Amino acid sequence: MRKFLFSAAAALCAVVAAPSLADAAVRGYSTANVNMRSGPSTSYPAVTVIPSGAPVTIYGCMSNVNWCDVAFSGGRGWVSGNYVQAAYQQRRVYVGPQYYRPLGIPTVTFEIGNYWDRHYRGRDFYRDRDRWDRRDRDRWDRDRDRRDWDRDRDRERARDRDRDRERDRADRDRDRDRDRADRDRDRDEIRRIPRLPGGANPDQDNDCFPYCR
Incomplete structure (x- = not known):
């Protein structure tokens, strides 16, 4: 008897301590006639x-796509x-990632097998669950491959x-060095030109030559 009471008390404490979906749920409102779907995609x-x-009732939203797990009229689905x-804050805002935390909306994931088992066993499309599950995995794989490809492409572009930039810098340095060498060569050639009496330069036109003082 004592063991039974202890087990019952422990179970009750676990139920009270564990957060429920209802505690995490947030009230929302549809802004249009919108399809509630069986997964986070049209x-x-x-x-x-x-x-x-x-x-x-909003039970959670995904972090990678702006889709939320909601309840409406006794059913569950994604919008x-x-x-x-x-x-x-006394106004209505669209449910977006920037408001998940302020609104108290938890971040959730989607697993088609588990979700459909709990909510859609009586639906006609449930018999195609395996096909949708494979399609889902293929889509995640494609998305992962696309992300990897995008990351590799960005690295290549960088x-x-x-x-x-290195080539442009090298070209600028080479042009600067060539210009400096040309100026130095011209300066040396000018210095080697002999000066005439009176400071005249034979390469310059001078009306007073050779009588310049």
């Missing part, structure tokens, strides 16, 4: 249409933050810019 099947101005507003 490519996923639509679950229902949320009317403009209808209240929704773009561009179509959801929430109250912030290296090209550095090479161009």
Whole structure:
């Protein structure tokens, strides 16, 4: 009996201590007639249409794309933050990454298998879950490859810019050295020219030569 009471008390404490989704949920409002979809993209099947101005419960939003996990009329799904507003400092703001923390919206991820198992078992599109799961993985792989390609491209462009700057600097230094050498050579040649009496230079026109004093 004592063991049972201890287990029950521990379970109750765990339930009270653990944060629930309801505690983290935020009230929002649809700003247009918008599809609530079964995943964070317009490519996923639509679950229902949320009317403009209808209240929704926001359970979390993704950090890499502005899509939020919401509840509406007893169903769950995903809506773009561009179509959801929430109250912030006595005004409504669109739900974007800059407002996640101030609004108390947690950052969440999406796993199609787990999410669809919990919310869409009775839906027609659920039987195609494996196909959507593969498509999802392929899309993440493509996105990862694209990010890697973009990063490599940016590195190549940075290296090209550095090479161009080094080449331009070398060209400027070479031109400067050549100009300096030309000036020094001209100065030396002028110094080697013999001076005539009175300071005249035979290479210069002088009307008083040879009577200049």
